Amino acid sequence: MPTDENVPPMDVVASPLGGPNDALRLGPRKKPRSMDPLVHHGRHFGRTIHALCNVHALVNNGIIRMGERSEEPEETFTAQEHREHRVFLSLLKSVPGLEERIMTSSSEEEVHGIAALLQKGASSARSDDTKSLKSAIIDWLVPAGEPLIPPIARNSKIERGFNHEITGSLLCPADVDWKDDDVKQKLRTGEYSVSGDQWPIFLYASYKYDDADPWKGLLQSAILVKTFKHIFTSPSSVDREAKATRSGNARIHGMTNVTRASIAYAATQV
DNA sequence: CAGTATGTCACGAGCGTCTG
């Protein structure tokens, strides 16, 4: 999947002259706006590393694993703990100066404050993306030029999901048939609840699922790619040459490649 | 309390106009 080819190196974002902690320094910036750098990094963390995350718990547990539990042998950690620790390390890596600041912070409150700012960033980025995509995605439900029947209001979500013929067919798990009225009815009432290991059909290229080859076309659908571009390059880059005057998210955060979590994030937003 | 809806703001590239 292509990302912005002209992404500049990281130092465009972090102050090139400042020390490692520069990006984390609080207090007034050029213009006194209340945008803490940690919130900024939290936004990118949520989009590319771990979206639905309790940052406070993540940081606390991470500190414990790096501190008092650092002598314990590998096997004492559960698979879940290993996974959580990988996320924690990715977080430290993606926020310049964070590791030093966390490890040297003296009080519980200070760590709590850091986590809260990161959490705020991740949450508000998710909310901003949801809001922005809510309207944009309507244009991607059917091929350009075709009418959407029945039409969907751009500012409402009540008539979407399984309630709508088109969105319902896209959300329908790949291994069941949306055209089956019984299936459709049960999905709508909730009698048939979709489990986490059932991929919706909108993730597949051309919305075609091959029973014999479940990987075929997975995560290659037009709607997923459009959503990814909407979030990471810019809304205007989705179906034309980006003519935006402001940098998109990928550039702002020095993102040069797609991550697994970022694909999952885009899919979740769809 | 977390998520959502809606409006507002700062930023910065593009572009036309003015000035010398």
Place this chain on the structure above:
DNA sequence: CAGACGCTCGTGACATACTG
């Protein structure tokens, strides 16, 4: 013609109120 200037527009971020 170069450079200054100011306006527009697309964008990401933020503030506030609302909702269940």
